[in-house]
Amino acid sequence: MMSRINVHMSPGCEHALKRFMHLRRLRSKSEAVRVAVEETLARDLGARPTVDYTTWLGRATRTPGQVSPRFRSHDDLWER
Numbered sequence: 001m002m003s004r005i006n007v008h009m010s011p012g013c014e015h016a017l018k019r020f021m022h023l024r025r026l027r028s029k030s031e032a033v034r035v036a037v038e039e040t041l042a043r044d045l046g047a048r049p050t051v052d053y054t055t056w057l058g059r060a061t062r063t064p065g066q067v068s069p070r071f072r073s074h075d076d077l078w079e080r
Helices: 011-024 029-044
Strands: none
Touching: 011 029
């Protein structure tokens, strides 16, 4: 069972928390605070961080394709 705490944040801290939520794709503030505290404690207590690349999944599929190529072929790169 998890304990419950109330936190009062400055506007700057709340803005940073929202940015953290966006970067980590976290849906709730409570989850973001939990992740931030766990990672900070692990780092400060000397535990080796676990690398999580799940936030990278799907990044390449969100980039737009090449709309209008500047060169017709690779050979055109070398012609002047």
